[in-house]
Amino acid sequence: MSQQKRGPTQFLQFGVIGLANAAIDIGALNLLLILFHTDSKGLLLLYNTIAYSLAVANSYFWNGTITFKRSSEGSNRQRILFIVQGLVSLGVNNLTFLGTNELLNFIGINNLLQYNFSKGMAMFLSFLASFFMVKYIVFRDYQK
Template sequence: MEKKKKRKGLFQYAQFSAIGISNAAVDIGTLNLLLYFFPTDERVMLTTYNTISYCLAVANSYIWNVLITFRDSAKGSGKQRMAFVLQGLVSLGVNNLVFIGGNTLFQAVGVPGWLRYNLAKGVAMFLSFTASFFMIKYFVFKDSHLNKEK
């Protein structure tokens, strides 16, 4: 039983990671488009751009994870949606803090703007992605009947 549960967890992580690639494309693509059309170095605007791009990626994530990764335990209930929104807000906070912090750090060491934004975004995405997986798996779409002994 424990071995099957562990395999399922690894498979879910692989599915979540594959979906994460599409989320990354949405996230980075949106951020870079906003920076291309509306260049800025102001923290408030960078945070706004990051929030917009992250929210689009989270919407993409929700759709695909409900349909694929967590389809056995995703009920689409109001409780699950609220839990997903709450984990998204926590992950957004992590993402924004790391993005702005990383951007500030990379700027201090002289990394040029475009590279600096994308490096900071990459680190922010990785950390928020990891936090998001565990929150989604264990709080949002937890499969309570798998956690009980049969």
């Protein structure tokens, strides 16, 4: 498949896998909030980090197996780069989650709605950051 056609296909595949990751991410966050409700920023950050980390592990497996199969080597270099991009994306996710929470808290929106909307914004922005880092850094196709 040509490089031009592979980009949109990869983005679509990454998006479908991203939906599964989103279900894991938001499901884990809500489960933690239901079991251990909190309004503490520190615990919210911990819950968000746990939920996001579960989704990233799922992402690595499926994107390495399907989306970037052609350039996935399973090498230590790729694993380390994936971890680095995961940490950068986690930073984007956590900053967006906490920042949006602060904004919505100021407006006075219901906590559960606030947390879920914030999580949605965080997932969207970290999804975009992650796709471009995974495509152009982690699973970069060296066979040009």
